[in-house]
Amino acid sequence: DIQMTQSPSSLSASVGDRVTITCRASQGIRNDLGWYQQKPGKAPKRLIYAASSLQSGVPSRFSGSGSGTEFTLTISSLQPEDFATYYCLQHNSYPFAFGPGTKVDIK
């Protein structure tokens, strides 16, 4: 089974900061990875698919990169509405697996 790790597990940042979250897969998953944002009490929302493609309607300050085993989600200029928990998901092979999440809160 493919294991997913994320770093950091949490971070504190200010509005306007550039934020980078890393997701690593225990074996190569090509670009079969998505990034999701979840706010308390709400369903997750997909931000990025195929590792680097921006979901329609998602602000361009979000970007994704990577392939194989290492992936990053970058928020170029953090906005108040971006404080949330972020998850990666590998769907290259079953069982699919989410990363453990990265909580982004206000410094």
Place this chain on the structure above:
Amino acid sequence: EVQLVESGGGLVKPGGSLRLSCAASGFTFSSYNMNWVRQAPGKGLEWVSSISSSSSYIYYADSVKGRFTISRDNAKNSLYLQMNSLRAEDTAVYYCARGDRLFMCDYWGQGTLVTVSS
């Protein structure tokens, strides 16, 4: 507009059973794989099960294999999760989510809470 609406959650005793439903609208349901994902209170997301568009391929997480059964009725635009032999650790919000590959989990329902407790 794509909509996914889960139902069927509730309080059940350990060892009991529950059947979750997910009603889909706004897209051609029969053309998409579907998934169940759960989230225990205060915890992260966990993939539970996937079913292909024609029900030919079905996959489960090890944590639910042999106890949960995913199914779908394309005529009714509905996805189901039959949960048997429930345990306390199955307590979670259960989400249905559309798709695979480029559409993997692109739309989610609002979730339904399952609580397993005596």
